[in-house]
Amino acid sequence: MSTDRIGTVELGTGGPRVGAQGLGCMGMSFAYGPADDTQSRATLDRALELGVTLFDTADIYGFGGNEELLAPFVNAHRDEVFIATKFGNSRKEGAPLGTWQVRNDPAYIRQAIDASLRRLRLDRVDLYYMHRRDPEVPLAESIGALAELVAEGKVGHLGLSEVTGAELREAHAVHPIAAVQSEWSLFTRDLERSLVAAAAELGTAVVPYSPLGRGFLTGSLPDARELPDSDYRRILPRFSGGNAEANAALLEPVRAIAAARGITPGQVALAWVHQRAAVHGVTVVPIPGTRRPERLEENLAAVGIELTQDELDALEPIASKVAGDRYADMSTTSTARE
Known part of the structure; x- marks a missing residue:
């Protein structure tokens, strides 16, 4: 496995430079079953x-x-790390997985940033995302409150997650949006409907989360019934029953390309996401999550892989054939508001 350092890209037009691939840290504490903190720290x-x-x-x-x-x-x-955190999703401890409340009101935003700063032991976060959009709160009101945090020095740059192209444009008119985070992978291309074009137009970076389809695109995920009870994927439609079987069959071209090249299916999937930058004229910084150093190295090696047009053509139909929604409840995603 290559241990070369990855290059950097600009996080939005005129924005700070960051590594060409980021690290999603969610699974170190949440959603994918028990984790080992020592191993997670080694991965960091x-x-x-x-x-x-x-x-x-x-x-x-x-x-x-x-x-x-x-x-x-x-x-x-601190001088080397660009830390991004989010607000807007809340859930009572002990509540069932998938049970969320979305809050975007200014009072909550101030409460949330102060709590995050205390936990991170920082006086400023580099990038602060609105994790989900509450349509009942005017977007200009939320972005205005976030702009105040930038002016006060508590936040460096603003980001949005799971928004439409129209929502990005509306927010950007109030304050520049450095990055938008949405699910983007061979299995999920909803954001290509409107968001990507708006991001390219405004010079906003796209930060794809779950670029490996929550592990499905690695081809090594066990049956959802074999996952721990605390694993969020047990309740996701794409991982259940007949959907899981149908989606596993879609991996055939991914596996074929991987075998021909001597790489892994996960690297094929990540290379595809990285190449969306050239296809759409937008900065793309995927954030695959892992808590294992060896998996991290595998993911980062995908930065230097370029798929041929024939390979891209073979992968093109996959997303249109995926069975099941991304979440059991899609009401807070951008898809519901397109």
Whole structure:
């Protein structure tokens, strides 16, 4: 496995430079079953060694536990790490997975940033995302409150997650939006309806989450029934019953390309996401999540892989054939508001 450092890209037009691939840290504290903190910390250290600088978390991951896990690492490498966190999704501890409340009101935004700063032991976060949109709160009101946090020095740059192209344009008119985070993979291309074009037009970077389809695109995920009870994927439609079987069959061209090249299916999937930058004329910084150093190295090796047009053509139909929604409840996603 190559251990070369990855290069950097500009996070939005005129924005800061970050590693060409980031690290999604959610699984170190939330959603994918029990984790080993020692192993997670080793993964963070190895990521920085290999050129990863954008580390992604949120206040909902482990009910703040993920921010607390990252705090010693971020503070030890403050000048090298670009830390992104989020607000807007809330869930009562002990409530069933998939049970969320979305809040975007200014009072909550101030409460949320102060709580995140305490857990991260920082006086400023580099990138602050609205995790989900509450249509009942005027977008200009929320962005206005976030702009105040930038002016006060508590936040460096603003981001949005799971928004439409129209919502991005509306928000950007109030304050520049450095990055938009949405699910983007061979299995999920909803954001190509309107968001990507708006991001390219405005010079906003796109930060794809779940670029490996929550592990499905690696081809090594077990049957959902074999996952721990605390694994969020057990309740996701694409991982259940007949949907899982149908979606597994869609991996055939991914496996064929991987075998021919001597790489992994996951690297094929990540290379495809990286190449969306040239296809759509937009900066793309995927944030695959992992808590294992060896998987991290595999993911980062995909940065240098370029798929041929024939290979891209073979992968093109996959998303249109995927069975099942991304979430059991799609009401807070951009898809519901297109």
